[in-house]
Amino acid sequence: MAAPTPSNRPNPEHIFSTLTAYQQSAALKAGIELDVFTAIADGANTSAALALKTNTAERGVRILCDYLTIHGFLTKEAERYALTMESAVFLNRHSPACLASMAEFLGNPWHKKNFEMLAEAVRKGGTASSDGDNTKPKEELWINFARSMAPLTAPSAEFIAGLIGAAGGKPCKVLDIAAGHGMYGITVAKRNPNAQIVALDWRGVLEVAQENARKLGVADRYTAKPGSAFETEFGNGYDFVLLTNIFHHFDVPTCGKLMRRVHAAVKPGGKAITLEFVPNEDRISPPVAAAFSLVMLAGTDAGDAYTFSQYEKMFGNAGFVKTTLHPVPDMPQQVLVSEK
């Protein structure tokens, strides 16, 4: 991710561009918020046309679109802007793969505030904020997550459904812990008409998941179980328990406690399916997974991006006999399959 300097002379450009990188986040967020990508897709491709279409000042939208062009999100020729391939697929709201909504969660003021206090978090070894304990409810944040991050999950959700053989149609009982938008369990239910899903999360968050289950026609096989993953009775006899993006919020003992509860809920021969950012043992590769550790330092008391050997040990201690690692194609996350 480092920008190499073309000449041999040391050049401060990479330092300068990193110290001002928050401007890139703000510009892309503003572009999404003002929906300039959809406006360009709809044919408003000059600054005058864009100003009309997006209800902005021509000067303002011209400067924003020039900046988005410089950073590779648009192209510009003879004063006309056009979408890049990535923008057309992921930022145009008419595109089925549109991810524009994720700007809301990734640029959430709660995250930003935590990063403003990063030096203090480094001193302390955990978030400088007072609400870094993710075993406690934080409904507003997780509803925002559930509403904005669902589109990003499609590749991982399909990968998990494939991994557990959902298309085979064998009757199965699935527990989706910290379901959020619910898309992991819902995708299994879509691919397997004989799957029953139990989704667990805070009550307000589950409403988003239930809404998605209704939209995708699986509501009759979708049960909501509101509450904490550390206190709510899971039930038992599950074929699969999904644990997507949950362990990274906690320290090792808390992860262990959760996984022991999961072990008790899985039927013999059943599996726990974990989706996570899993850095290599060097903790600096692959870049996106390894970098996620800082997000946890900034925002949680003791969360981290754990390595495979750490997960293997935690899951083994919880009673699982074997855990294997499966990279999700084209995505920075990996799936851990743990057998009981």
Added chain:
Amino acid sequence: MAAPTPSNRPNPEHIFSTLTAYQQSAALKAGIELDVFTAIADGANTSAALALKTNTAERGVRILCDYLTIHGFLTKEAERYALTMESAVFLNRHSPACLASMAEFLGNPWHKKNFEMLAEAVRKGGTASSDGDNTKPKEELWINFARSMAPLTAPSAEFIAGLIGAAGGKPCKVLDIAAGHGMYGITVAKRNPNAQIVALDWRGVLEVAQENARKLGVADRYTAKPGSAFETEFGNGYDFVLLTNIFHHFDVPTCGKLMRRVHAAVKPGGKAITLEFVPNEDRISPPVAAAFSLVMLAGTDAGDAYTFSQYEKMFGNAGFVKTTLHPVPDMPQQVLVSEK
């Protein structure tokens, strides 16, 4: 600056990394604030040693240094961190070329707040903040600028001193408008022992410039003229008037007004020397200069990064007979020399 995707399949990684790029700014700022680069230069190269030396938690500094490694500011081998060439030159406080202080101005809360309101600035066509008129005093911000940005000016200041033939030693009178840290005028005075410098800026800012003039041994040829560039009497008969990073704050009529005042102050045959971000006519290249336009949209009522043809017209209208453009080697800014 766009990160190219290696495969042909559209991949949202560039969108994701841009929406979270504010985390890179925060991490580098925290690294500078905690002075981990100097600590590593001094031999504290494991997370345990760094924790002791920088008064941080080992877990915190480990996660931060891993992140800084991922983003190319450190290297890591067998749990030991080392500086990259750029970090050794620009981020180690023992290095004479250290630029660490610029984190304070570039990451100033005032800038950040303006970028938080960027969508509103695009709607309005100018900053959403209420203090975007830079003809008015904003001493606190400019003192912060003067105190933190001086090291970055060395290459441009030396280039300007060379361009006006300072080393020739010919007696000359130089007016440095919006002097800030004063380094442009001071560098001319250092290279030419017969140069007399008059520095203009807000009173509190000029104290920083005077401090620098004393440190660099040119205080006896350095006169402070506190006040507004639009109201204070400049005097006249100047050989050179320096206008470094000032025009971009204002709209075209205001720039024109300032340049007419400058024209009156320059002696016949004298020159106005402007240092600026000057994008090409396409306004999307070169990247750093063109991107600067957004900083002005976010933070000023009507400032911009003007093209050469815009400056040529403004300066011609103010009475200058000819303006030429000179790129500063290895820097994103250019110098405009205008002859009276």
